[in-house]
Every structure is written in structure tokens, then in C-alpha cells.
Amino acid sequence: MSSIEVNGKSYETDEEGYLVNLTEWNEDVGKYLAQTESVEMTDQHWEVINFLRDYYNEFQIAPAVRVLTKAIGKKLGAEKGTSQYLYELFPYGPAKQACKIAGLPKPTGCV
Amino acid sequence: MLNIVNKSPAERNALESCLRVAQGGAILLIEDAVYAATRGNAAEATLRDALSRFKVYALAPDLEARGMHDRVMEGIATVDYGGFVDLVAEHKTCQSWL
Amino acid sequence: MSEGTIKKFMFVNRKAPYGTVYALESLEVVLITAAFDQDVSLVFMDDGVFQLKKGQQTKGIENKNFSPTYRALDGYDIEKLYVEEEALAARGLTEDDLLVDVAVMSRADLGKLMEEMDVVLSF
Structure with a gap:
């Protein structure tokens, strides 16, 4: 087990840097995790992060990229429901990178 | 004897x-x-027949986890983990039917 | 698996959740299979029908409640969920007790459906 420190508080992460306890997540932790991924957070990024957290709360899983793309298109508008849009925001994979920043576990089936 | 079935x-x-x-x-x-x-x-009928010979308990957290806590048949008492411990303490022997 | 080949997969769920890890393992394999664009059907029979029971609250046993994930299957384009009619009845359950839309089928019809599959995996 590893850990990160944000605002003087320690958070447990797994060996790949994913937060162990997702209830501990807050925006500052999200910002810190984004920094470790070299992602500059904008409103568009937060929109996806918040969407992912809502999705997780409802279904208890992190969605596969295909499912995420489709669901984002439905909720946030068709122009955002493309993998191109999501990869521009999160170049190393929307599911993998955005999930990490959102404090979610790695998506099932994502290697 | 306390018989535990899982x-x-x-x-x-x-x-x-x-x-x-x-x-x-x-x-x-x-x-x-x-x-x-x-x-x-x-198994309801079989267990109901057995109620005359046995005192039957079911563990509440396991019922809740399975969404079945509101349909326990009459004559069966639910217990929490503390009640589980009490039952084990009350009986001279325990048998787990695996 | 060569690209473009779509096979008919059926996952047969026969065990109650939480008592063993089969139900959760099956669900994870189903989600992975869906990522490969296959034709996926799920069958819930015997104690497997309990996996879909509404109102599961797992705080007391400190397990993850994975029942909400069945509701995500629709988003994964997994829409073929079949439940054994006799199994429901034997457990005092009806379709209204289930947390997702399913097709209730007789044992005999499920058996026929299984014959049409390319791959059947039992959990």
C-alpha cells in the first residue's frame, strides 16, 4: 500500500495510485491526482469527473469507455459523447485516467 | 445443542x-x-414442522444483505451478531452443518 | 477471437449472492465480455434468482452491495435477462421483487434457449 498527502491529510492508494477508499475523495484530492497525471483541470474535465462519480454512486462500478462515451453523449450532449472529446481531456484513456482523478477504482475489464 | 446451518x-x-x-x-x-x-x-413447510422440536433463529445482517429481512416466517426469531454469541454461550455444544 | 466474429454467450447464474463469490465473479466476467461486443444472455435460475432481489443492504455484513450493478447492464447493451419461473415460485418471489426488467421463462423454455448458444458458462 502507498499513500498520498493532501492538505496535511494522508490518503491510502493502491500501487497504481488509485484511491483505496472512495468516500475519502474531495475536490482537492481530485486536483492532486490530476497533477500526478499531468492533467490541467478545466470545467470540462470536472464535468466528466462529476459524471463518473454519479455513475459510480448509482451503479457501483466504473463504466467501460464505450459505455461512458454513450452515457456522456446522452447526458451532456452528443458533441461530448465521442471518444475523441474524452481522449482530448484525458490523453492516457478517459476510463483509466479520469477514474483515478475521480477517486474510483480502475474500471472492470480495463488492463 | 446449537445447530448452525449456512x-x-x-x-x-x-x-x-x-x-x-x-x-x-x-x-x-x-x-x-x-x-x-x-x-x-x-423449505418453508419442512422448517415450520420443525418449529415444534427446535427453536429456530436467523441472523439479521445476513437477511438484510439479501433483502429478505421483511419476509421472515412466523415463529423464527432474528438475532444480530451479539445474539449469535449469546446463543453459542448458552448451549453446551455447537454443530456447524457444512 | 477473430475480429467481427460475434458469438452467442450465455451466463447461467445459479448461486445466491454473498454466501459465495460466484455471483460477483460472474457479473465481472459478463461486463468484460460485453466490452468485446458479443451477444450476451444472462440466466438466473435456482438460488441465482436471489441476485436480483430488490432491497439488498449489505452494511451489516461489511460486503460490497453489487446489486445496483445489474441496473447498469442496460448501458452495456446487455438486455437479455432470463429468470426461471419455477425458481422464483419456489422462493416466494415474483417478478415485482426483482430490481431489473427480466423475461420470466419456464425451465423447459430455458433449456431450449441454452441449445441455441455458442458458449454457455455456469456460475
């Missing part, structure tokens, strides 16, 4: 064997065996 009556015959062999005392249903304590399940 397998669903539809998957294994642990409860059936227990009812057939045990000579009375208490039965505590835990884990997947709590389904036996619910109304409308196929």
Missing part, C-alpha cells in the same frame, strides 16, 4: 440433514441458509 436449502441438503438427524435444541440459520427462514420458499 447453506441455502435449495443448493445443499445441510438443513435437511440437520432436521432429519438432530434431536432438538436450537437451529441458527446464517449466510445463505437464511433463505430457508423466508415465507414462500420451498
Whole structure:
């Protein structure tokens, strides 16, 4: 087990840097995790992060990229429901990178 | 004797064997065996008949986890983990029917 | 698996949740299979029908409640969920007790459906 420190508080992460306890997540932790991924957070990024957290709360899983793309298109508008849009925001994979920043576990089936 | 059963009556015959062999005392249903304590399940009649010979308990957290806490049949008491410990302490022997 | 080949997969779920790890493992394999664009059907029979029971609250046993994930299957284009009629009845359950839309089928019809599959995996 590893850990990160944000605002003087320690958070447990797994060996790949994913937060162990997702209830501990807050925006500052999200910002810190984004920094470790070299992602500059904008409103568009937060929109996806918040969407992912809502999705997780409802279904208890992190969605596969295909499912995420489709669901984002439905909720946030068709122009955002493309993998191109999501990869521009999160170049190393929307599911993998955005999930990490959102404090979610790695998506099932994502290697 | 406290008889503890943890397998669903539809998957294994642990409860059936227990009812057939045990000579009375208490039965505590835990884990997947709590389904036996619910109304409308196929083992209901068998277990109901056994209520005259056994005091039957079911573990509440296991019922809740499975969404079955509101359909426990009459005559069966639910206990929490503390009640589980009390039952073990009250009886001279325990048998887990695996 | 060569690209473009779509096979008919059926996952047969026969065990109650939480008592063993089969139900959760099956669900994870189903989600992975869906990522490969296959034709996926799910069958819930015997104690497997309990996996879909509404109102599961797992705080007391300190397990993850994975029942909400069945509601996500629709988003994964997994829409073929079949439940054994006799199994429901034997457990005092009806279709209204289930947390997702399913097709209720007789044992005999499920058996026929299984014959049409390319791959059947039992959990």
C-alpha cells in the first residue's frame, strides 16, 4: 500500500495510485491526482469527473469507455459523447485516467 | 445443542440433514441458509414442522444483505451478531452443518 | 477471437449472492465480455434468482452491495435477462421483487434457449 498527502491529510492508494477508499475523495484530492497525471483541470474535465462519480454512486462500478462515451453523449450532449472529446481531456484513456482523478477504482475489464 | 446451518436449502441438503438427524435444541440459520427462514420458499413447510422440536433463529445482517429481512416466517426469531454469541454461550455444544 | 466474429454467450447464474463469490465473479466476467461486443444472455435460475432481489443492504455484513450493478447492464447493451419461473415460485418471489426488467421463462423454455448458444458458462 502507498499513500498520498493532501492538505496535511494522508490518503491510502493502491500501487497504481488509485484511491483505496472512495468516500475519502474531495475536490482537492481530485486536483492532486490530476497533477500526478499531468492533467490541467478545466470545467470540462470536472464535468466528466462529476459524471463518473454519479455513475459510480448509482451503479457501483466504473463504466467501460464505450459505455461512458454513450452515457456522456446522452447526458451532456452528443458533441461530448465521442471518444475523441474524452481522449482530448484525458490523453492516457478517459476510463483509466479520469477514474483515478475521480477517486474510483480502475474500471472492470480495463488492463 | 446449537445447530448452525449456512447453506441455502435449495443448493445443499445441510438443513435437511440437520432436521432429519438432530434431536432438538436450537437451529441458527446464517449466510445463505437464511433463505430457508423466508415465507414462500420451498423449505418453508419442512422448517415450520420443525418449529415444534427446535427453536429456530436467523441472523439479521445476513437477511438484510439479501433483502429478505421483511419476509421472515412466523415463529423464527432474528438475532444480530451479539445474539449469535449469546446463543453459542448458552448451549453446551455447537454443530456447524457444512 | 477473430475480429467481427460475434458469438452467442450465455451466463447461467445459479448461486445466491454473498454466501459465495460466484455471483460477483460472474457479473465481472459478463461486463468484460460485453466490452468485446458479443451477444450476451444472462440466466438466473435456482438460488441465482436471489441476485436480483430488490432491497439488498449489505452494511451489516461489511460486503460490497453489487446489486445496483445489474441496473447498469442496460448501458452495456446487455438486455437479455432470463429468470426461471419455477425458481422464483419456489422462493416466494415474483417478478415485482426483482430490481431489473427480466423475461420470466419456464425451465423447459430455458433449456431450449441454452441449445441455441455458442458458449454457455455456469456460475
